Amino acid sequence: MQSKRFVELLQKECVSVASSDVRYNGLSDAMKAKGEYQFLRRSLSGHAHGIHQGVFVVTPSGKLLKKINWGWPVPDVGEMHRQLEQSIVAYKKLSKGERLGVEVLKETDRSMRVADRKDVPAGWLRLRNTSRSYVFPEMELFDIRHPSYVTVDKLWFSGVEKLCFIPGVLKKGEKEVMKPEVVSRVLLNSHMITGRSAWWREHIRVADVGMEVVSAKGDQVEIRYRGKLKLVADSKWCKDTYDGSLLGKAVWDSGKKRFLSFEWVTLGSHGIDSLLSNMHRGTTKSVDVASLLRLDPYLKCERGMAPAHWPENYSREVVDALKW
């Protein structure tokens, strides 16, 4: 109940921003001179570390009310809820001038490029990815692989690339092998694991995914996918391994040239060579991970969310079409 009330406060009493202190701090001087960065700098000038990670409540005039993240690694929702309530009370006690200041930021004040300035074309294959580890020995909430955490990501294929997911002949029983470059984008951008690994193309040992038309009635073609996946990284930065299998099913509308449904599911073992003190706990190096790729429902709360690895491992055609 406490969590629902917290979300209600965010919904009804506040405007909520989820963004990156690292990206703001990494802007060029020219971009930092603009109004958006200056507003953020002014808002957090009362905080010891300036623009830094944390959960902050600020006024639209650029005044810091409170830093409200409490508890580590498991946040204390009760205390955060109390701190947020106090911030809202404090906000309402301010004069209108103190709350709002004198001006609203304009589009020309924008310091940071945002991904939702250009829509991904509707004719593309736009997928949403979720992945979650299985229970594993010695797991702790500090560990990014803990099954309480889900990795959410996006994966895009252009209208032309989308056709790689259907066999050339749409008759029942027709089989085809998927093109390696399509499967590579899934693997190299870590859609089958939680977190991210620095896979290179030469780390892919097996990427065999086949597809078969299991029914074709009118314009509706049902396709099944089955595959084996294996990666062994051996670089200075990554010595991870992945060994898994893939199943999937989709319904293709051959008249409208679009997928009515699409799912790729993977289950595999993700091995890490070196556990890191800032990401892992215990001694378990290999964890089973389940992942799901489905048509993206385009949730309002995910507006502006690009693939985590964008534009790595995307074709020139896709990158050029989405240049922001």
Add this chain to the structure above:
Amino acid sequence: MRILFWGFICSLLSQVVLADRLSVRAPEELSWKTYDEVVRHALQSGDELLYQKVDWKSNVLDGQREGYKDDKPIVMILFFGDHRSNC
């Protein structure tokens, strides 16, 4: 550090959902028989979807503009990366 955001989100969840995730072992192998169970494990579900009710702005400018227009305080979660995604 991205764990911070998902830790924050997870702390918003009911403990019942977490208990289910931790006590029920998902299938060892992926087959058409176990397919739906593996899907369920990978999906967000129940109260895990609570955070989706919030209209998150992905940048400070959009937050300031809406806060100004609606006369509301701005809650800013600032961490490394896109916090609606990876941890």
